[in-house]
Amino acid sequence: MVEGLRERKKRQTLRRISDVAISLFVARGFDQVTIAEVAEAAEVSPNTVYNYFHTKEDLVLPPEAASHRRLAGIVAARGVGRSAARAVLVHLRQEVRDRERTVGLTPGFGRVLAMMLATPSLAARLSDLAVQNVDELAALLAEETGAPAGDPVPRLVASQIGWFHSLIFAEIGTRTLAGEEPDAIAEPVLTLLDAIEDLLGKRVLEYAVREVS
Numbered sequence: 001m002v003e004g005l006r007e008r009k010k011r012q013t014l015r016r017i018s019d020v021a022i023s024l025f026v027a028r029g030f031d032q033v034t035i036a037e038v039a040e041a042a043e044v045s046p047n048t049v050y051n052y053f054h055t056k057e058d059l060v061l062p063p064e065a066a067s068h069r070r071l072a073g074i075v076a077a078r079g080v081g082r083s084a085a086r087a088v089l090v091h092l093r094q095e096v097r098d099r100e101r102t103v104g105l106t107p108g109f110g111r112v113l114a115m116m117l118a119t120p121s122l123a124a125r126l127s128d129l130a131v132q133n134v135d136e137l138a139a140l141l142a143e144e145t146g147a148p149a150g151d152p153v154p155r156l157v158a159s160q161i162g163w164f165h166s167l168i169f170a171e172i173g174t175r176t177l178a179g180e181e182p183d184a185i186a187e188p189v190l191t192l193l194d195a196i197e198d199l200l201g202k203r204v205l206e207y208a209v210r211e212v213s
Contacts, residue, residue: 014052017042023057026111030060030119042094057125060116065102066125068132068188071161072140075208084141084208086162089197092168094190105182113173134162141208155208164196 020042024033035056039046053059067073071088078087092103099105103114116122137159141147147154171192175185197205 010052013044013048017044017049017052018059018062022115024114025060025119026115030056030115030122052084057121060112060122061129066129068129069136070129071133071158071165072136075137075140075161078210080210080212082210083206084137084157085200085205086197087163088165089193092165093190093193096168096186096193099182099186104146104176105185107182109182110176111180113176130162130166134158135164137161145208153207157204160200160204164193164200167196168193 014037017038017148021033021038024041029068036046038059039049042049049059054060074091075084075087078084082090094100095103096105101109116126134155135158138155141154141158142151146156171189172185175188
């Protein structure tokens with residue numbers, strides 16, 4: 001589907017406001033910057049900011065980018081013959097190879113990450129997102145596999161996927177905060193993904209294989 005002019009302008013405005021806000025938060029601290037100051041710097045009204053971002057935290061972690069359904073979305077979109085765990089492994093590998101912003105592999109992200117971890121409300125949201133992603137994925141796996149009520153396997157598999165997903169983000173974060181550049185981080189993270197796949201058991205790697213498109 002081709003993006004229309006209105007949708008493109010909306011996306012560009014959203015990105016501009018978010019980028020301006022993050023720059024201010026990094027420079028001065030999240031709690032020291034007001035929405036009015038973000039609006040002034042982005043050359044929009046405060047109401048425009050609120051139209052795009054319902055909370056101040058959304059300026060840093062917008063729901064469409066930092067989604068509680070990220071894992072469920074990746075798994076739901078997998079191709080025929082691919083399991084849930086392998087779908088997430090493949091997706092992460094591609095994001096790392098492409099130095100995607102979604103995994104923090106962009107220049108200057110270290111300062112943004114440090115700001116987020118130093119802000120209790122943002123750190124709490126990151127923690128909540130990890131839990132919510134496992135919850136949503138567990139529900140999807142239970143539905144797809146027809147697991148009976150009370151069957152612990154969908155949640156156990158979702159928890160394993162959530163574990164290695166969080167581990168990759170933690171590894172990228174640790175290396176970023178240590179001052180490593182995205183290109184230097186990518187290779188060891190890809191090696192870590194290979195090690196994770198080798199470590200995961202057959203039961204997890206072959207669970208919920210997509211049989212039909």
